[in-house]
Amino acid sequence: SILELRLYQGFWLPEHWVPGTIVFQRRFTPRPDDVILASYPKCGTTWLKALAFATAARTAYPPGGARHPLRRLNPHDCVPFIDEIFASGEEAKLEALPSPRLMNTHLPYALLPAPVTATATGCRVAYVCRDPKDMVVSLWHFLRRAKPDLLFADTFESVCDGTVVVGPVWDHVLSYWRASVAAPDRALFLRYEDMLRDPGGNVRRLAEFMGRPFSAAEEAAGDVAAVVELCSFDEMKGLEVNRPGSGTAGRYRPMPRDAFFRKGVAGDWANHMTPEMAARLDGIFREKLQGTGLIFS
Numbered sequence: 670s671i672l673e674l675r676l677y678q679g680f681w682l683p684e685h686w687v688p689g690t691i692v693f694q695r696r697f698t699p700r701p702d703d704v705i706l707a708s709y710p711k712c713g714t715t716w717l718k719a720l721a722f723a724t725a726a727r728t729a730y731p732p733g734g735a736r737h738p739l740r741r742l743n744p745h746d747c748v749p750f751i752d753e754i755f756a757s758g759e760e761a762k763l764e765a766l767p768s769p770r771l772m773n774t775h776l777p778y779a780l781l782p783a784p785v786t787a788t789a790t791g792c793r794v795a796y797v798c799r800d801p802k803d804m805v806v807s808l809w810h811f812l813r814r815a816k817p818d819l820l821f822a823d824t825f826e827s828v829c830d831g832t833v834v835v836g837p838v839w840d841h842v843l844s845y846w847r848a849s850v851a852a853p854d855r856a857l858f859l860r861y862e863d864m865l866r867d868p869g870g871n872v873r874r875l876a877e878f879m880g881r882p883f884s885a886a887e888e889a890a891g892d893v894a895a896v897v898e899l900c901s902f903d904e905m906k907g908l909e910v911n912r913p914g915s916g917t918a919g920r921y922r923p924m925p926r927d928a929f930f931r932k933g934v935a936g937d938w939a940n941h942m943t944p945e946m947a948a949r950l951d952g953i954f955r956e957k958l959q960g961t962g963l964i965f966s
């Protein structure tokens with residue numbers, strides 16, 4: 670495999686994620702108004718973090734404002750990655766965050782701490798998924814930043830056989846899909862492609878889910894459109910803070926900030942895989958998701 674992976678509670682975690690995951694599972698205490706943003710890597714994490722942050726902070730920071738934090742900070746520096754915080758022994762930082770807290774994780778639903786998923790003590794979790802074919806392409810480009818000789822075919826194979834970062838991917842997606850079917854008020858299931866087609870509609874869904882629906886006055890003022898614009902791919906990619914050479918985000922394995930903004934479209938898979946590869950990956954997902962109500966293609 671590409672990274673050193675260890676099978677942990679049914680998922681292939683990178684070795685360096687395991688300690689933080691264990692401490693997160695043991696020690697995290699959710700607050701009822703917490704919102705955890707969850708995703709499989711390369712499925713829209715950065716975008717979801719930006720949208721949720723802009724939505725949650727819109728009173729303090731009007732989304733159209735020139736001094737908005739998202740115009741000078743990368744979204745990963747606005748919303749903390751919970752497992753990284755635990756891995757670096759900085760959980761006091763989480764305690765110090767004002768409510769309602771926004772945080773993110775790449776762990777599957779089944780690996781979230783029990784108090785998060787328990788009805789009595791839990792909090793809300795918003796998940797974003799993406800067409801696995803585009804995810805593979807995005808993942809390959811991202812991993813290649815750290816490992817330039819990585820072959821697309823190898824990334825593709827590891828996704829197909831499940832031995833990929835927090836894979837199997839189908840089990841990851843299904844864990845959140847099932848949670849959202851069981852309790853839609855507790856688990857929101859978003860799709861990257863839907864967000865591209867209808868960003869405003871998805872921002873409204875997110876805001877309602879977070880308990881912060883846009884008021885009629887905010888709607889009339891164009892606040893939804895302002896959030897969408899602030900967090901749009903072109904806007905974020907063009908910021909000084911996200912330019913190549915501007916520095917890194919993340920601490921487990923810091924990545925150049927520009928690596929989080931590549932193309933930002935649906936369907937780029939067609940430029941990287943043969944029709945046979947696409948059919949094979951689609952077939953695997955169809956089989957694994959059969960009977961669950963979740964369909965990719």
Ligand code: A3P
Pocket residue numbers: 708709710711712713714715716719803806807808810900901902903905929930931932933934937
């Ligand atoms: P591509 O590599 O296909 O361009 P993650 O944030 O989970 O790491 O996912 C990264 C993917 O989301 C990349 O996809 C990236 O370009 C895209 N992305 C990042 N910011 C975005 C935004 N504001 N709007 C749409 N897509 C975005």
